[in-house]
Amino acid sequence: MDLEDIYVNVKNDDMKDITGPRTQNHSQDEGKDGKCRGRRCLVLMTVCLGLICVLLLVFITLQHITITDLKETNEKLKKDYGQVFFSMSNEEMSWNDSRQYCRDRGADLVIINTEEKQKFISSFIKHRVWIGLSDENKVNLTWVDNSPLKQGFWETGEPNSSDENCIELDPGRDPVNNWNDLPCSWKIKCICEK
Incomplete structure (x- = not known):
């Protein structure tokens, strides 16, 4: 090697x-x-x-x-x-048109006759709405079923005018006392009850 x-x-x-x-x-x-x-x-x-x-x-x-x-x-x-079923309109209407809107759907404007119902409705609505209370006959406030008003949930100082015959609920105010009278021709939303 x-x-x-x-x-x-x-x-x-x-x-x-x-x-x-x-x-x-x-x-x-x-x-x-x-x-x-x-x-x-x-x-x-x-x-x-x-x-x-x-x-x-x-x-x-x-x-x-x-x-x-x-x-x-x-x-x-x-x-x-x-x-009970509640529904709200999407468009603003006069009180009479609002009532017709509800009737066309098999309902009527809401009747609020207890504080519990007033609080409940005030808790879920976000806009001013017509309710089923008016004094169209210029005598007494009556509900759409012709029953008289027994208990009201008025805002302080309301009702305040003889020219304002229809009632709105304004959720931006006190949750219990938030009713206001307005001219029936004003256009706001409404709440229906069936």
Whole structure:
């Protein structure tokens, strides 16, 4: 054997030893990094899924509470007044046109004869509305069913004018005492009751 042959063999052996472990170590490091990234990703996904579940549970609970409150209110109204439906007009009309609007829908302007009903209606309307009370005959205030007014929920100083014969409910005022008399020709929204 020549010295050159030995040198070449030694050189090749060194290369095998050096390149072999480096390649293996590099691959092993990549595997560890991939596993570590995979674990982090799995933990992150699990946390996100848990948060989504909690938010969904809160949403369902709030919906259930709202539905339960509405059912209780509806049952109380049925008990006190029978089957009652309220609807509001989208357009502003005179008192007479408002009454006709309600009648065209099988209803009439709302009659408010208890404080509880007054508070309830005041709680959900956002605009001034005609109610079913007027003194069109210039004698006494009467409801649309011709029953006389027994209890009123007047704003302070109302009713105040002989030219104002129709009654509105103004939710921007006191939640109980918020009735105001207006000329029947004024145009505001209305609330119907069936």
